[in-house]
Amino acid sequence: MKFSPWLGRVAALYDSKRKDFNWRLAADGVIHHHNGLVFDRAAYMGRIKKGGAAADLAVHAAETALSRFGFKYLGRPHAGARLLDAGCGRGGSSLLLAKKYPALAIRGVTLSSYQAAAARAAAKAAGVGRRAVFRRASMLALPFRPETFDLVWACESTEHVPALKVFFSETARAAKPGARLVIIAWVRNADHAAGRRYAALADKAYVTAIHPEAEYLRECAGTGWRLAAKADLTAPTAAYWAGRLALKSGSGTEAFMAPAFASRALVYRLYAYDLAE
Numbered sequence: 569m570k571f572s573p574w575l576g577r578v579a580a581l582y583d584s585k586r587k588d589f590n591w592r593l594a595a596d597g598v599i600h601h602h603n604g605l606v607f608d609r610a611a612y613m614g615r616i617k618k619g620g621a622a623a624d625l626a627v628h629a630a631e632t633a634l635s636r637f638g639f640k641y642l643g644r645p646h647a648g649a650r651l652l653d654a655g656c657g658r659g660g661s662s663l664l665l666a667k668k669y670p671a672l673a674i675r676g677v678t679l680s681s682y683q684a685a686a687a688r689a690a691a692k693a694a695g696v697g698r699r700a701v702f703r704r705a706s707m708l709a710l711p712f713r714p715e716t717f718d719l720v721w722a723c724e725s726t727e728h729v730p731a732l733k734v735f736f737s738e739t740a741r742a743a744k745p746g747a748r749l750v751i752i753a754w755v756r757n758a759d760h761a762a763g764r765r766y767a768a769l770a771d772k773a774y775v776t777a778i779h780p781e782a783e784y785l786r787e788c789a790g791t792g793w794r795l796a797a798k799a800d801l802t803a804p805t806a807a808y809w810a811g812r813l814a815l816k817s818g819s820g821t822e823a824f825m826a827p828a829f830a831s832r833a834l835v836y837r838l839y840a841y842d843l844a845e
């Protein structure tokens with residue numbers, strides 16, 4: 569399968585992230601590639617100050633808290649429901665979902681062949697390899713029949729999509745009428761003077777094309793997806809990044825990601841959409 573030059577760059581980025589920061593945090597075998605949520609900042613910073621494994625565990629727990637927060641917006645899947653993990657990384661959220669809902673069938677796609685293999689290995693090790701299946705494919709041209717999925721989960725993957733309309737149209741094609749889509753995303757604050765500057769720094773480091781909120785609200789039009797709920801997670805994710813900034817060693821992006829969220833030049837949003845019946 570040949571990807572466009574842009575998607576090829578995204579794939580290369582994730583192919584290269586192996587024994588990286590995210591891997592270091594994942595002592596439980598659940599590797600995340602997303603922000604965390606911190607609701608008790610004092611307790612979290614206390615654990616960060618301890619350094620070493622205690623600090624890593626605190627960061628990882630915050631990332632798992634983000635997944636669990638987002639799952640609430642999926643609702644309770646009915647028996648036999650099928651979920652698409654659109655931009656699944658190394659399968660972290662899918663593994664949590666597979667354990668939480670023993671009757672849920674999960675299909676994950678990532679641009680990275682390394683990530684797809686790592687997610688498959690993690691699912692097998694967790695005993696959910698038959699229900700959580702991962703492959704290298706683009707969520708902009710999904711290898712699935714129309715009306716396959718009841719649920720779509722896109723956690724920090726739409727930042728990599730240059731044109732959101734294509735994402736909304738393609739997931740609408742693969743989803744069943746009445747399906748629920750949950751997007752969690754870094755969003756550029758169009759009303760903040762430093763929004764473009766921080767978005768450009770992140771775009772360069774992560775091969776993203778961070779969108780302003782207006783695009784998440786506008787580009788679903790005509791695709792069948794309708795916004796049903798949204799949440800602003802900027803404050804709890806700014807606390808998470810403050811902890812990362814205080815780590816002895818992080819991923820290297822903390823110096824601009826922490827102030828980006830602390831100042832709200834970037835905001836962290838959850839959007840839930842329903843597909844027209």
Ligand SMILES: C[S@@+](CC[C@H](N)C(=O)[O-])C[C@H]1O[C@@H](n2cnc3c(N)ncnc32)[C@H](O)[C@@H]1O
Nearest residue numbers: 600601602655656657678679706707723725728
């Ligand atoms: C920041 S990581 C998030 C991974 C995971 N959702 C998580 O929360 O840990 C971004 C993921 O989106 C995937 N991605 C980006 N664009 C994609 C596309 N067009 N099709 C499939 N996956 C894509 C990348 O391959 C990567 O796995």
